[in-house]
Amino acid sequence: INKQDYIDATIHEQNVRLYIIANVPRDTKFQPRTRNEIKACEWFSIVDLPANRKDMTPKLKMGVSPNAFFMVLPFV
Numbered sequence: 001i002n003k004q005d006y007i008d009a010t011i012h013e014q015n016v017r018l019y020i021i022a023n024v025p026r027d028t029k030f031q032p033r034t035r036n037e038i039k040a041c042e043w044f045s046i047v048d049l050p051a052n053r054k055d056m057t058p059k060l061k062m063g064v065s066p067n068a069f070f071m072v073l074p075f076v
Contacts, residue, residue: 001019003027006018011071015074016074049069049072053066053067
């Protein structure tokens with residue numbers, strides 16, 4: 001992991017950092033450190049991510065509401 005590979009964004013007046021990590025196996029089991037912190041971890045193709053909260057691409061392709069990606073949207 002390269003600690004220099006990240007993207008910063010401000011979400012609701014809070015600084016958030018997204019680390020870019022290449023070559024993570026798809027069968028990696030992610031686990032939150034805090035109970036009820038994260039609802040689910042799933043892999044999504046970048047082209048299927050919504051461009052904004054009204055973009056229905058993920059709903060049409062995968063049955064997932066664009067609101068489910070609220071923490072991802074600033075980075076897309």
